[in-house]
Amino acid sequence: MSPSQTTVPAHSENPATPARRRGDLILFLVIAFGMSWACWGTAIGLGGPATPGTPTYTPFLLGAFGPLAGALVIRIRRRRRREPVPEHAVRFRPAALLWAPLLMVAASGAVLGAAVIGHAAGDTALSWSDSRDVMQDMGGPAAFLVSMIISGPLSEEPGWRGTAYPRMRATMGRFRIALVLGVIWAVWHLPLFFVDGTVQHDLGLATPGGVLFAAGNIPMAMLVTCAYDRAGVLASIAVHFAVNTTMILLDVHTPATQALIMGCQIVLIAVLLLTGRRPATGTTPAAPAHPARTPAQV
Template identity: 80%
Template sequence: MSTTELSVSTPATAPGRRRGDLILFMAIAFGVSWACWGTAIGLGGPATPDSPTYLPFLLGAFGPLVGALVIRVRRTRRGEPVPEHAVRFRPAALLWAPLLMVAAAGTVLLAAVIGQAAGDTTLSWSDARGVMAGMGGPAAFLVSMAVSGPLSEEPGWRGTAYPRMRATMGRFQIALVLGVVWAVWHLPLFFVEGTVQNGLGLTTPGGVLFAAGNIPMAMLVTCAYERAGVLASIAVHFAVNTTMVLLSVQTPATQALITGCQLVLIAALLATGPRAAGSGTRVPAGGPAGAPARDGGSAAAGAL
């Protein structure tokens, strides 16, 4: 092969590698998670710490993280830089993450308060304490909520899948696609006793709203990722999950209100955040546009 041929054909391999990485990531994320959750379904019993079902249930949440680590190893072995659209870590993320976490939790709390005023649900601190006690106390509850969901998923969905999809898709397209993928990925949990999804039911209005709610939720954590990287997306994911569990949000009306409040927050973040029009514009995170993010101290943790 001549030098000219090599120079022409080499760039063309990037889209193929990107697609290959995405397919491999999805296969691992679904394979690991569904295998573990299938085991939990087979064992039966509630997904509580004192049940043998709990371990495979918990391990299933790590499918996206395992996929992300595999892709990171592959990328490192190929000597490739961090994907162009990965949002790098900046000290400002340490400020944005808690602010976005409070805002995300506020959408759930506001929806629950409106629902209570309308007679749909009743907020109870004693119920929240009961939830934490059932998980082994406040510390164990918070650790469980942080690990099973935010930490085990966001390095995969946002840190790995999002930057590669962003090379050819807009943020709204990605939110739609990842929202649907996310909903399908959660499907086995409807059959694991003791999960939020099982309590809702697969074919009930609550179950349908849970599935549909993955799309605005995907957009919300995407906005957080674009603003301050994986740390912020973890914070937002943690805030929404934890607040919903503590408030025992299950009624369709309150679920719909949460979606509405999230859409308002999304609109605010889009209006005040980085302008990233089009599929080819990189979203900066405190650095100059177009500065490549390569391996090293400047790369975001979880930008795989």
């Protein structure tokens, strides 16, 4: 053996190579889009409103779990390859039990504040009558809240934030990821504009409301990313749930209020970035060993 060469010991866990990270990301997106679009395509084909008790509701609900299915596949692959948790993954910490409700209140407050400002400026008045109808259609307040947690926050965040974000973070900054992942997120939602009974269908695709919904995925992606960096997937689920639920309960649909919500979210994002600490990573970097050097590197 040449003196310039060293033997690299075999470890039980090997770091993921850039090629593997890219492969995992591609596989995740294929599963997320494939499962969701197949289910939502079935819902479109069946027709009718996607409300409980209708044939359309089951494929509509299952479609939301595409990102979660992709996340589970990637996690199983990582464990079989005995790779460590990605460096930028935020593991669960007890502090998440405190941060999650605080961030949830802040995210909900941003939506409520935007709606109040919009009303003061002459936009549609806030009304709880439609909220009661929505909850009644979903089977009552309890069923409504469970549905809002499962369909969206719980079915998406382990994928978009818990799986895609840490792997993208290895080569990209948070702002670039928010832009890229926000665009991907908006495209992923496209079939819902053609499923009767969804918020997207009510907004319409080629309308100011539909365009603002798509654009709003970018600040929303940054907001839930800030929550994830603070306290992991639990916090991103809480923020996603808070925004979705508050918007539906307030019946937010006018372009003016949608634009104000984006503005308030940007302000909240700035506050979180300015007050945040360096996020804890999922792995503890090992002490660097003397790397093997080739003659060209000596």
